[in-house]
Amino acid sequence: MHFNILTIFPDMFPGTLSGGVVGRALDKGIWSYDAINIRDFALNSYGSVDDEQFGGGAGMVMRPDVLGCAIDSVKNRGKVIYFSPRGPRLNQQMVREFAATPDATYTLLCGRYEGIDQRIIDEYDIIELSIGDYILSGGEIAAQVFIDSCVRLMDNVLGGGNDTTKNESFEIGGLEWPLYTRPSAWRGRNVPEVLLSGHHGNIERWRKQQSDEITKQRRPDLIKEK
Numbered sequence: 001m002h003f004n005i006l007t008i009f010p011d012m013f014p015g016t017l018s019g020g021v022v023g024r025a026l027d028k029g030i031w032s033y034d035a036i037n038i039r040d041f042a043l044n045s046y047g048s049v050d051d052e053q054f055g056g057g058a059g060m061v062m063r064p065d066v067l068g069c070a071i072d073s074v075k076n077r078g079k080v081i082y083f084s085p086r087g088p089r090l091n092q093q094m095v096r097e098f099a100a101t102p103d104a105t106y107t108l109l110c111g112r113y114e115g116i117d118q119r120i121i122d123e124y125d126i127i128e129l130s131i132g133d134y135i136l137s138g139g140e141i142a143a144q145v146f147i148d149s150c151v152r153l154m155d156n157v158l159g160g161g162n163d164t165t166k167n168e169s170f171e172i173g174g175l176e177w178p179l180y181t182r183p184s185a186w187r188g189r190n191v192p193e194v195l196l197s198g199h200h201g202n203i204e205r206w207r208k209q210q211s212d213e214i215t216k217q218r219r220p221d222l223i224k225e226k
Helices: 020-027 064-072 094-099 118-123 140-151 202-216 221-223
Strands: 004-007 030-037 049-050 060-062 079-083 103-110 127-129
Touching: 004 064, 004 094, 004 140, 020 140, 030 140, 064 118, 094 140, 103 140, 202 221
Parallel strands: 004 030, 004 103, 079 103, 079 127
Antiparallel strands: 049 060
């Protein structure tokens, strides 16, 4: 899988993606990226990529002529994604769909300032995606979230194969149950006896009950989506 990342801060990559299982996958060539500096396509010597809004208003907008040249420079673009609060909120099912094609290419447009000119979105049939109901200073962190969530689902990235991901939150139709490891007793807190029983049927029932209760309390919206 390959990611073209359009940004005015190319030094932010790979960033957190250089560590852990995703970083090892990068070293192995399981995925790759190109960080493309949008300022390289500026039309003046100052490297300006933004301008004032038509109609007035606070904040600057990234120019379509500059962004258009940057996007056109990417010959194999695949789907173009722009991280925006106006897009649907990224969820695990969407991630699975994006990650389903191991040799896919995605071009990730990292906005800054107030955002990008609408004509860019219309011209390139861009997919808008949100990673949550909050505002970031730019799309670079969102791009790293998107890449991490996709790459970890690729073959030979996580140990344990499919079993590693199939019991995670959102994969099970809700939130994951409480997890415990050694020691079995710690600061007066003991691991639930059922987990020490070795009775797999009882353990599965306990986990499902815990998952259902936690999901109902903390994310009832996930129950409605089932």
